[in-house]
Amino acid sequence: MKLQELLNRLSEIKDKLTKIEQASEKRIYLYCEAENSYAVNKFLFEDLGLRFVIETGIDSGPPFNPIDCFEIIYHYSDDESGCVVNLKVFIRDREKPAIESITPFLPAAEWIEREIHDILGIDFKNHPNLKRLILSDDWPEGVYPLRKEVKK
């Protein structure tokens, strides 16, 4: 896909997105809320045929967001145009953070969702196998090492 075609296709789902930002020729950032994440991811992977790269989980707050929240960035690559499409999803509920898992249609996401579950305590709904990946079996329950309250 050429870059312009990619941008055109992305505008098909703009009602599910809050913002589309083209940072450069090779980098696009999309923004959406947690409830639309599943549909947008499915569109990017199945309809646009983008290659899934990874998800980044962040315990975010000022200055990046006005209030504290969790961000999950889904990184995709369009290998024809060489463009990286980053989908930023915001999870506002800090008490019980949860989001729909994309593993049911994208097996490549299995490990990273288990990892984010370990380190940030985000619940991936309908994940087929949400057991620990990187924390050891004797790590205490409810301590999430990449949350801000955990000291550096």
Add this chain to the structure above:
Amino acid sequence: MNKKVRKPVLAVGPFHPLQEEMEFFQLTVDGEIVTDIDVRISYNHRGIEKISESLQFDQVPFLVSRICGICSASHPLAYVQAVEELAGVKPPERALYVRTIINELERIHSHLLWAGLAGHFIGYDTVFMWAWKYREPVLDLLEEITGNRNNYGNVKVGGCREDIADELRPKILKELDEIEKKTDMLTKAVLDDPILHARLKNVGVLSKEDAIGYAVTGPTARASGLAIDVRRDDPYAAYADLEWNVITRPEGDVFAKVVVRLLEVFESIKIVRQATKKLPSGPISVEVKEIPAGEAVGRAEAPRGETFHYVRSDGGNRPVRHKVRAPSYVNVPSFKASCIGQHIADVTITLAAVDPCYSCTERLAAVEKDSKVVHDYDALLRLSREKTERIRKELL
């Protein structure tokens, strides 16, 4: 009577101390056939992403070059490219060429290392000895250029730390000719061997659909017919100025992965040769004053596939978030697609075929339901080699 029958489980791992990743494969077997696989990782989690948040931007390359001893050029390169994108810095031409040369030499030595290990697994120790012998001059070259055989520590935000001396260039070109000749001999010996064809074809097949679903990268993807390569698709360093080809094979089996890696060595030699000849003059770094707030992505094609770094800055002198995705993170889970239905004798080579940051030499044990160890590592290696031997006899 009502006792639950547990399926026999074959344990591969958990500790593989030769490389930095420790992995534990639990294979459920039905007789000699693998019916399921479960992978456990992170026995030795070092928390690199968390440590990175406590280091300054210019210290992080030294940290990430220690993620992997073999990919110790690719990780820092992906990271500095992310920071350079963030700061809007363009390194000088010469630095881009130096980076290209070091990264391609890294690919040559990594692919030769893998070819040797693959030979060892199936009982071709001559291949192992040859490949590792021919890898040695590559490491010597890297040592002359950077001062280290591994962990080069040469890339920094804004350029490179050490230059390639002009008087070294004829030597690099001469060594390349020598390496090319020997790799050519090795490649022909491997690809002309009828036993290897019989032993490795249709073994551990990863279909194109599975390769997309598991989002594999690097030679693992290219051997399943996916023509993806960050060096061509999102060019960095000096790759866009040089002529080379992306090697692909449609079959997806172990043999295809052997072919892709061996032929890629020649492409890498081509790249290093051109870059050494064209090496522009000028400085090798520019000064970077401060890193503004923002976020950026950097990626590089490591020997095993795409290395991906995401960096976020709040305008201070340290990253507030640094995400690292090594290629094995997506390549290793594809075992679920390539190992199921395989014979136990083929598992060692199938697991090795994606070149995971996981090495041969540790414990493998097959445990039957009464906890009696049936196969240990040596027995599995023997199984793998006996199959090669059997094929050899049938063919002769």
